[in-house]
Amino acid sequence: MKPVIEALIDALGEQAVLHGARVAERATSYWDASPTQALAVVKPRTTGEVSKALEICHRHDQPVVTQGGLTGCVQGAVASNEEVIVSLERMNAIESIDPVGGSATVQAGVTLQALQEAAREHDCLFALDLGARGSCTIGGNVATNAGGISVMRYGMMRSQILGLEAVLADGTVMSSMDEVLKNNAGYDLKHLMIGTEGTLGIVTRVVVRLHPLPKSCNTALAALTSFEAVTQLLTDMQRDLAGTLSAYEVMWNSYYHAATEPGGHPSPLGREYPFYVLLQAEGADVERDSLHFEQLLERSLESGVIVDAVIPKSESERHALWEIRENFEAMLAGRTTFLYDVSLPIRAMAGYAEAVRQRIVARWPDARCIQFGHIADGNLHLFIQPESQDADHLASDEAVYAPLLDVGGSVSAEHGIGMEKKAWLARSRSDTEVELMRSLKRAWDPKNLLNPGRVFSL
Ligand SMILES: Cc1cc2nc3c(=O)[nH]c(=O)nc-3n(C[C@H](O)[C@H](O)[C@H](O)COP(=O)(O)OP(=O)(O)OC[C@H]3O[C@@H](n4cnc5c(N)ncnc54)[C@H](O)[C@@H]3O)c2cc1C
Incomplete structure (x- = not known):
């Protein structure tokens, strides 16, 4: 040994x-x-x-x-x-919850869902939410600065963090367990642990922000015929729901069709529409909010912004709608899939998505180019399934990333760089930025022992 x-x-x-x-x-x-x-x-x-x-x-x-x-x-x-x-699997304690101050202190191995549920018992909301909630951990969410479905209203993981504790490469403990939002005493070192993918330290404990738990929740799945209608509906809902719109998930037909094919999720709407939006608003008045939400949807139908919609009448129906968006395992099973997570200005989104699709089918005529995303954050996900013996990952990367440069996009909206996207970091960050990242790594981990070779090589 x-x-x-x-x-x-x-x-x-x-x-x-x-x-x-x-x-x-x-x-x-x-x-x-x-x-x-x-x-x-x-x-x-x-x-x-x-x-x-x-x-x-x-x-x-x-x-x-x-x-x-x-x-x-x-x-x-x-x-x-x-x-x-x-x-961190055994470091899964929820140490304390303070509903008055709006904070929770947890060990980094606690799962996102366990924290969400514990907060709810105190009438509080932990606002980060994503499909992997049952398995992903708060430490992982910090390390990747996770995003997800509520970013448009509450921000990314960085916005949920008040304090944290981390261990540096030589075993030094850095404890910055602030419980309040404001502490401008010198450098706020916790930010060096957020989104740095475990390259500067191991996050062991975190103090997160909690919000008041909304009382009402209104959800709808809408069908639309153009991306202009998708952005129009977003603008209308952001304005008329006055800050309560908490999710706006867009599925191109390529995604919806694949998710609802035989053996997949039941489809509550026709499967032929170019776009589908799953939107959700959470507020404080159950009756008034649901009436207002339904009126807004009716208005969007009358004006032609949406062409069909379904509103769930029970929790199980709401869950079934979210399953279409969040549970894509059947879509991936048995197929070679390259997964992408890019961000770009929403005004360029439709043209970019079509440019990528054309590049992919030019290379692999039978490929599936599945597109969906947290569009309000400018975040598009793609599953490229070449359906071919020649599943050249690099060729797929090139097809996805080359048109991004023209529109000022990023090769990683929320998943990070890890090992998989290292070669593409320079497409989104300047030489100066990458060199500054390296100098931080050399200062905090001179022996290059923590997650070596992730994000960039030294
Ligand atoms: C179905 C599904 C849906 C998803 N949806 C989203 C989404 O909407 N938005 C989004 O942002 N991501 C999403 N993800 C990606 C993933 O869930 C996130 O990146 C998540 O934050 C990773 O957490 P984890 O605990 O699983 O970390 P891991 O996968 O274990 O690790 C991820 C990285 O963080 C580092 N790390 C983990 N824990 C620590 C720690 N305690 N200290 C220091 N470094 C650490 C690891 O070394 C690694 O570099 C999704 C994944 C799946 C499977």
Whole structure:
């Protein structure tokens, strides 16, 4: 056994360190069921144990990869046989909830859904929300600065964070557990842990903001015939729902058709429309809000902005609508799929989406180019399914990213860079920006031990 593994077992105990054949019993990630590769998997319970583990790895020059819920889309948490995994899975305590101050203090391994549910018991809302809520962790959400379906109203993960604690590469604990929004005393170092994908430290505890729990929730699935109508409906709803619009998810026909094909989700509307929007508003007055919501939809129907719509009449019907948007497993099963997450100005979205589709079908005439996204944030997701033996990932990347440059877009709206998008970082960040990222990495992790090679190489 390698000395570093012996030292980790001595410090944390046999049950906290998986090694040998036990490592391969774990799946690589949500996206990849093949066995995990790593020298060992360390499962600390406290910040102190994470600190001990990193201090030992630092002494042995041992590279470390941090794992949360393994739902990340860019392979940042996927380790090699030479790396030690630190998994936050046992650090899943909700330490306290303060409904008056509007904050919750949690360990980083708590799942997003567990925090949402705990907040709800106190009549509070934890406002980050995304399809992987049952598995992704708060630490992973911090590390990726996760986005999701409520960003247009509440902001990304960065906006939900009051304070955090993290362990640096040499085991130093940085504790910035602020419980209040305002602290301008010098540099706000917590931001160096947000969206830096575990390259500067391991997040161990977080203080998040909570909001009052809305009382009403009104949802609709609408069908539209053009992207101009999609943006018109967004403008109308943002104005007339006066800040209560909390989700506006757009599905191109390519997505809706694939999601509702036989064996998939039932379709409550005709499947032939060019666009579908799943919109949701949350407010404070159950009766008044639902009447107002229905009136707005009727007005949009009368003016021709939407051509059909369905409003769920029960929680289970609402859930069924959200399943169309959030549960795409059947669409991916058995198919080679390249996943993209780009952002660009909404005014350029329709032209860009069509340009990518044309490039993809020019290369692979039978390909599926599935498009959907959090359009109010300028965020478009694409599933490219070449349906061909020649599933050249690079060619697909080029088709998606080349037209982005012309419209000032980003190769990563919310998933990060990880391993998968490293080659494309320079399309979205200048040389100066990337060099500044490297200088931060050298300052905080001079031995390049934390998530080495993720985001950029040194
Ligand atoms: C069905 C589905 C829907 C999704 N929808 C969205 C969406 O709408 N918006 C969105 O933004 N993302 C989405 N994602 C992507 C993913 O859920 C997010 O990136 C999420 O934040 C990852 O959290 P995780 O705990 O699974 O992290 P992991 O996958 O385990 O790790 C992700 C990265 O964070 C690092 N990391 C994890 N924990 C820590 C920690 N404690 N300290 C330091 N670094 C850490 C890892 O090393 C890795 O680089 C979706 C994924 C799936 C499967």
